[in-house]
Amino acid sequence: NAGVTQTPEFQVLKTGQSMTLQCAQDMNHEYMSWYRQDPGMGLRLIHYSVGAGITDQGEVPNGYNVSRSTTEDFPLRLLSAAPSQTSVYFCASSYNRFANNEQFFGPGTRLTVL
Amino acid sequence: AQSVAQPEDQVNVAEGNPLTVKCTYSVSGNPYLFWYVQYPNRGLQFLLKYITGDNLVKGSYGFEAEFNKSQTSFHLKKPSALVSDSALYFCAVRDRSTGGFKTIFGAGTRLFVKA
Numbered sequence: 417n418a419g420v421t422q423t424p425e426f427q428v429l430k431t432g433q434s435m436t437l438q439c440a441q442d443m444n445h446e447y448m449s450w451y452r453q454d455p456g457m458g459l460r461l462i463h464y465s466v467g468a469g470i471t472d473q474g475e476v477p478n479g480y481n482v483s484r485s486t487t488e489d490f491p492l493r494l495l496s497a498a499p500s501q502t503s504v505y506f507c508a509s510s511y512n513r514f515a516n517n518e519q520f521f522g523p524g525t526r527l528t529v530l
Numbered sequence: 531a532q533s534v535a536q537p538e539d540q541v542n543v544a545e546g547n548p549l550t551v552k553c554t555y556s557v558s559g560n561p562y563l564f565w566y567v568q569y570p571n572r573g574l575q576f577l578l579k580y581i582t583g584d585n586l587v588k589g590s591y592g593f594e595a596e597f598n599k600s601q602t603s604f605h606l607k608k609p610s611a612l613v614s615d616s617a618l619y620f621c622a623v624r625d626r627s628t629g630g631f632k633t634i635f636g637a638g639t640r641l642f643v644k645a
Contacts, residue, residue, distance in 0.1 A: 420573070449633070456637055458636050458637040458638050459620065459635040461632055461633065461634075464631060464632065472631070474632060506573055508574075513631065515626050515631070516562050516579070516581045516624075518564060518576040519574075519633065520576070521566075521573030521575070522573050523572060523573050524571075524572075524573055
């Protein structure tokens with residue numbers, strides 16, 4: 417199993433550009449989520465999904481869209497990049513929607529917005 | 531609202547000495563509690579979790595954590611630190627009474643183990 421994979425590893429955008437961060441998992445996990453990691457702030461939840469076709473907002477959803485058309489894939493779309501979105505983005509998955517399950521994290525995408 | 535506090539930005543310990551990384555939490559209901567570790571330029575890795583039952587939870591790499599409901603704490607411990615334990619540690623909570631779909635992470639504590 418590859419686990420949770422993310423592409424690209426690094427990305428530089430100009431303000432106003434849009435892009436999609438890709439996330440895939442091959443563990444047939446029901447629950448998937450996106451976080452951003454900023455220094456001194458830990459990880460903050462952007463969006464999550466409890467199954468194909470079902471998504472919901474986390475703590476910091478503004479400026480981001482998600483979709484979940486398949487169990488395996490959970491892309492994160494930046495609509496119009498802003499310097500405040502410079503961060504490290506992590507995708508994670510867990511076996512099912514129940515809260516007692518630990519999450520498996522991808523390696524991250526390091527995004528810089530100029 | 532849920533919250534997690536890790537009061538120490540950094541913990542320094544000598545190799546072979548015991549280590550403690552502190553975590554306190556606030557939830558409206560009953561918590562599920564987790565510890566994760568992050569090595570440089572890597573994603574987070576699961577260490578251990580408290581769901582129910584025994585307050586002392588054992589996890590990967592010799593780590594353990596003690597759940598204390600009255601003090602709302604979930605401190606991470608290891609009897610003898612290794613240089614390879616140096617990393618960034620995150621405490622996290624999910625509130626089972628609200629469905630637990632959202633995980634709240636602490637700000638992280640950097641552990642530095644000196645040889």
